[in-house]
Amino acid sequence: MGVLLGAAAAEEARSLKVAIHGAGGKMGQAIVRLAANERAQVVGAIVSRGSSRIGRDVGELAGTGTIGVAMSDDTSAGLLGADVVIDFSRPEALPRLLHLAMRAKVAVVSGTTRLDATCERLLDEAAQHVPVLWSPNTSIGIHVLAEIAASAARRLGPGYDVEIVEVHHRAKVDAPSGTAVRLADAVRAARGEAGDAAAALSDVHGREGNVGPRKADELGIFAVRGGDVIGDHTVHLLGPGERLELTHRATSRDLFARGALRAAWHLHGKPPGRYTMADVIEG
């Protein structure tokens, strides 16, 4: 019996304790479903204030069976005992979470998109107290795409025009996607490193009417919305007589959840600071 209890305690020590902020949402539910596969134990499930889900078991909602963690709108209580909080919620909910996580010394992985300047500043402030990773796309493949797109833009040079097209489901509330903005930043930075005059590319969101020929310093970003598309991103590099189309397609939300759990493991035991998905990939 003592041996069995010892084994259970050792198993628990090997698992990562995570709280989920936005636990009732699509991503929060995916994290609940995949946590056990990634040796993570859900210890807190935080939902929006006054949510109809409060008190309900989060595993039951996710379809994994009861796990003994009731959803709550008490963020401080939800963080108790957690090593890392994984956040997929709304930008307006992030400041309060960051304040409470730094006070509770809980590391933060956030995938919430379209953050404003206040959130950005608070991520930096929190990173002085706990490890913090924010990424608008926690899939591993999209970061590899960003590296490839940056390399292609650098090697092809300013004679090649860059345009980015993203496609998402009809319920997505923001445009362009945070990932498309990240891809544009990667291309811009690569052109800057190469010392190209066109490094100062300015984003163009859609074209209509008599806009004239494309200018050399444009970087087009286009958002297509409809159906249930989880997320496609294509970087077009268009030159004289040829073009490259570099595409990433997400076929399941689980991809982002797995990446977020991998990021949570990466932060575990790390000193305070800002971390990136590139750090996670490098291991």
Ligand SMILES: NC(=O)c1ccc[n+]([C@@H]2O[C@H](COP(=O)([O-])OP(=O)(O)OC[C@H]3O[C@@H](n4cnc5c(N)ncnc54)[C@H](OP(=O)(O)O)[C@@H]3O)[C@@H](O)[C@H]2O)c1
């Ligand atoms: N980084 C990535 O790879 C990635 C991937 C997919 C999505 N995202 C982003 O992640 C976010 C969530 O996406 P989703 O698809 O899961 O959306 P969703 O299904 O709408 O879920 C968002 C959840 O956040 C909850 N929420 C709002 N305010 C909260 C608060 N103060 N405390 C706790 N929970 C709160 C909402 O609860 P109520 O329903 O009760 O309001 C909702 O359940 C979005 O910003 C999305 O763009 C990022």
